[in-house]
Amino acid sequence: DACRKFDIGIGRFAQGKYNAITDVEGVKVGHVTQVRDDVPAPDESGKTTSVRTGVTAIVPEFGDIFNNHLPSGGFILNGIGEMSGLTQAMEWGWLETPILLTNTMSVGAVHSGIIRHMIDRHPELGRKVDVIIPVVAETSDAFLNDVRVFSNTPEHALEAIRKAVGGEVEQGSVGAGTGLISFDFSGGIGSSSRRLPAEGSGYTVGVLVQSNFGRMRNLTVDGAVVGRELDPLFPYDQRRGISYGSVIVVVATNAPLLSAQLNRLAKRAALGLGRVGSYAATTSGEIIFAFSTANRTTREAKESPDLLSLDFVGDRVVNLLYEAVIEATEEAVLNAMFYSAGMSGRKGRYAPPIPRELVREILAAAKAGRVKAENG
């Protein structure tokens, strides 16, 4: 994976096989990526414009999530953003649809796409079962993408769901991260995972971020605020102005957790955002969603007058999960940048890729210095 290739080890826990959210068994990811120039401008001026956008689907596909709900929760670090379905996840505590990511202006279109997907698969929806509430989250790609073109449609949502697979996760400037910018570098979709040691029963935590936040000067990579050194090396005139962006974090785990525990796990992912350099800017949308693939519960069971029963892990394992989700969130944001090769956009804008070699060298030198000092 991107970070491992560059010898950036975040934290103390082992990564999963793919270092991605797909290391949580049953979780699949699919992207639709749109990179088009020469698109007729929507203002009928005859000029052309550029599209840099897309949709990403996270599909926790265990047979039938509509009828087998997964415990879910969330946390809002700063709420100037949108995640439909979050209210339900935090109150009701169950996930019943795929989770889709897209740009801010396309939340409605993607929402309609999920509805259509669910209606197609579940004839009882709208009949025996009233409704479902989809989970759609967003960040804005308006710096590189012409959002007035309305490029994302309900069909793209269906396509992203259809394309979802396990295993390796495509990252960087792809899917809902196509036109995004992190710490003034290109890249939006990143993922990472951690596997707890034996004392944590070997549970896995996977994270996928749609990252669109951060000022270069604050970029912190386990070991150093490298952004302070990178900041003077890159021109300012191509950076975003006062909008310091947003980030969506999706956390998956196979550890059995209650909804309230997932709310708290989501809160720790926010600490991971802080570690990598977020100060949760006042106009940002930094929102976390978390679900557990354990404790699947049928729709019928919850309406039963009889007792339900759920297992859940105790405080000692929860603490390990907290550390793990911080590490994985931090690394997922870095991966969003490390996987991207740079991205051009509308109005001749260009977001450069993070200078991987330089970062690698800075960190290696810092580490060498530290070890030498400690042994001296």
Add this chain to the structure above:
Amino acid sequence: DACRKFDIGIGRFAQGKYNAITDVEGVKVGHVTQVRDDVPAPDESGKTTSVRTGVTAIVPEFGDIFNNHLPSGGFILNGIGEMSGLTQAMEWGWLETPILLTNTMSVGAVHSGIIRHMIDRHPELGRKVDVIIPVVAETSDAFLNDVRVFSNTPEHALEAIRKAVGGEVEQGSVGAGTGLISFDFSGGIGSSSRRLPAEGSGYTVGVLVQSNFGRMRNLTVDGAVVGRELDPLFPYDQRRGISYGSVIVVVATNAPLLSAQLNRLAKRAALGLGRVGSYAATTSGEIIFAFSTANRTTREAKESPDLLSLDFVGDRVVNLLYEAVIEATEEAVLNAMFYSAGMSGRKGRYAPPIPRELVREILAAAKAGRVKAENG
């Protein structure tokens, strides 16, 4: 208005001129109502089905809300529902779009409609200004309406916004309330208003509800749990089963309030729902949005490094606003029923209108009894 016609006076404050949310100056309401039978069933069976749905727009139209934000806030009584934009309203504290209501499955379509409305009116959106986050809320009309038909489109959202006017508000089985059911009676859209007395500086509070909740036996009308007496008079087999529905409340006021005060005002609207008979059922979405038409603030001002300044009312007036919003919420829910003449729906279902005369008689007799006892 409906309730006044039937001598049901809720509370102690005076109603505004229209007894509606439009009594708050500058607030307009528009509906698109869809009542169609003989609609081809979406399952290609050759059968027909019925559509009972719509869209309602609340437009706080002071020139240009996109560039002149209104303080806003909200409260979630029970969160198994959706209100896009609520997170932003509670965190950021500002409203920048119209507020639209529709059915659960149409949130995406209506969301797309608002985006299009804003893009059309504001060429700088997606260019100089990144994005807006629309406010769309929902309840489910799946009991009477065939939601698989996807009747509400982005165009319906645009139409509802276009139709928005001040003055009298059409209520009952109209707009987003067309297919809704309240306390086992027909009717979904209701509105009411209160005007504070001189000690409250004459401020107005207006409420509009999209009501879809309640079991008949719990219906309480200022003076009595009339539902207990109505309940045995109506057959059970035509009522909804375990789904006790949801309700969206939109509160408007011209009193100058801060966002945090509006969050708290929204919480009192929840007490009004409780007074009329809600127990906030475990799977309901009972969500309140509140905004103030005072304290309009320009987009630019908020980004300024200089000081902003806002006026707001002190505790004594806030307490009066609390009482007023409880009264108006209670009466708005009653109006949703009193304005409806009954509604048929899919599969031969029928929601009867509330028996207005009987309710009137029960309340009058109760009142007469009380007065007699007190004077005896």
Add this chain to the structure above:
Amino acid sequence: DACRKFDIGIGRFAQGKYNAITDVEGVKVGHVTQVRDDVPAPDESGKTTSVRTGVTAIVPEFGDIFNNHLPSGGFILNGIGEMSGLTQAMEWGWLETPILLTNTMSVGAVHSGIIRHMIDRHPELGRKVDVIIPVVAETSDAFLNDVRVFSNTPEHALEAIRKAVGGEVEQGSVGAGTGLISFDFSGGIGSSSRRLPAEGSGYTVGVLVQSNFGRMRNLTVDGAVVGRELDPLFPYDQRRGISYGSVIVVVATNAPLLSAQLNRLAKRAALGLGRVGSYAATTSGEIIFAFSTANRTTREAKESPDLLSLDFVGDRVVNLLYEAVIEATEEAVLNAMFYSAGMSGRKGRYAPPIPRELVREILAAAKAGRVKAENG
């Protein structure tokens, strides 16, 4: 019990044997009541002053709550008040001490008393186990009581815990309710319970309130705003001014619930406060604590790396519990008044008892009228 004696039946569920929180098996209540005149004034003026205060303990005594925690939760309707330990109950989800009620200025003294009680009983506290966080809540009795006397001490807390018993609960102007006023009538401690029908598995919900809120004109009994009729009958000059008071609600149940479910149950108790006439005044402290006597879990279990498991009731039973807690809260507030015989206080003040006979007549006459109208 007080309400039943006066034929005031709130709601549709049956009361428990004692119509009190003690109907939840294992829950005990104890009071220390202080009514003293001729107390030397603390200002050394040589004058005398009056004390009307006390402490109430709710002791969920199943052997050893310190080592066997009970699931707990809470809700803040309005937060201008104090309940120590609430944060822990809502985050951690467990109760590990008795719950004590007193006046605002005595929270510290009673807090110290609980600490001493726990230290005395548990030699491992402060050694093997670090600390405990007591639950102490308050309302202000400063209208009738001279709070400058500091009448409540740690010893009174210990005494209230020691006196705690099951069975009948003393109510009205006793314990922490001695100097309190509800809807401008005397009385502070009230209790009530509901037993679910067979479809709700016979679970019990018990409520105890420390009531100190409400304006007479808003008093509502079972839907009827009797306060409107009582209000002109009582002089205004002996009522409290702008302080509309506070209320603490403690909810107990033997239904197995998770902490998150108890948070939501607590929220419904707030709807019960609204039904009896609260508008959650801007400076009030209206805070609810809830716990379940099922799902006792040992201190050790929670630290285990192994799985814990809890049973909990599904949505259908939860909805019945919601209705039941609203009914019991409403009736507990009424009991706080109905059990009191009036209370004098400092500076010659006097809070009259609620006119029970008149209320009974008003309600009976109203009911007779309603029934006649319905049958007519």
Add this chain to the structure above:
Amino acid sequence: DACRKFDIGIGRFAQGKYNAITDVEGVKVGHVTQVRDDVPAPDESGKTTSVRTGVTAIVPEFGDIFNNHLPSGGFILNGIGEMSGLTQAMEWGWLETPILLTNTMSVGAVHSGIIRHMIDRHPELGRKVDVIIPVVAETSDAFLNDVRVFSNTPEHALEAIRKAVGGEVEQGSVGAGTGLISFDFSGGIGSSSRRLPAEGSGYTVGVLVQSNFGRMRNLTVDGAVVGRELDPLFPYDQRRGISYGSVIVVVATNAPLLSAQLNRLAKRAALGLGRVGSYAATTSGEIIFAFSTANRTTREAKESPDLLSLDFVGDRVVNLLYEAVIEATEEAVLNAMFYSAGMSGRKGRYAPPIPRELVREILAAAKAGRVKAENG
């Protein structure tokens, strides 16, 4: 100051004159420190035990805070702790008493002390004005201190308030931090401040922490996880076991902010805790209180029916405040350790001081390496 002495510069903003919360004009700090051995054990065994505890007072002393309230807010990162008055600060939004810190078991005693302080100074309290709700927060010093001795009394609270002064703040193992441990090193009270640059109007943010959290391996200084290198150098058998502790953060600023903005500022302090190595352990109490010395408002004004008016800074300055509070929180935690010279305690326990020289060398070497890599 401690950190500056060791060349540890956290972040990009300048420190205030004292690098302490007292850089916010009018804010004073006072400590009472108790370090005693040969204390008779409370179990009457005839043995002796050790006391390592105390009280710290933060006094925002502008004439009369009782009658001139300061806007306040807060945030709970993890809630297994106690801060009385927090509920009021977040709901009501005003501070009206000093803020006191102590150990968990002494919250009640210190609470009583503040009450007495307020009663003594304000004869109208309990008469014309009902009550006040003190702010008392805690962490547990039970590892080094014998909490069964009950060393902190109401008088100690009064003494700490009396001793409060501006200027230099005593830090490390003093006051409420006497017996505390941070990242397995001694030290509990730390403070730091930041002054915004001209674009931020020169506002000051000051932080004082009562730090009792962290595992050595997670200690992170300005991005560098130095704890990973320190961890193997110190023995494990003298460290705390499963209790990873708690931390209280008090934030003061002279920037005019609304209560809701202070809630959000408090949330960013939590990100600062994350940056220094907190993962918000499941049983920790990590609670933040924030107040602004601007926008003082009289008690009377708030009850007025007329309009109040408050100034507050816009988004651009708020973002600078966010960065500043993260920096100051991080540095305050470091100062808590850097100022301490180590602390012995009960049962022969000993918490070593952080090895300042080694940390300095590690950071200097790392920095030299980074700079070399960047220039190479």
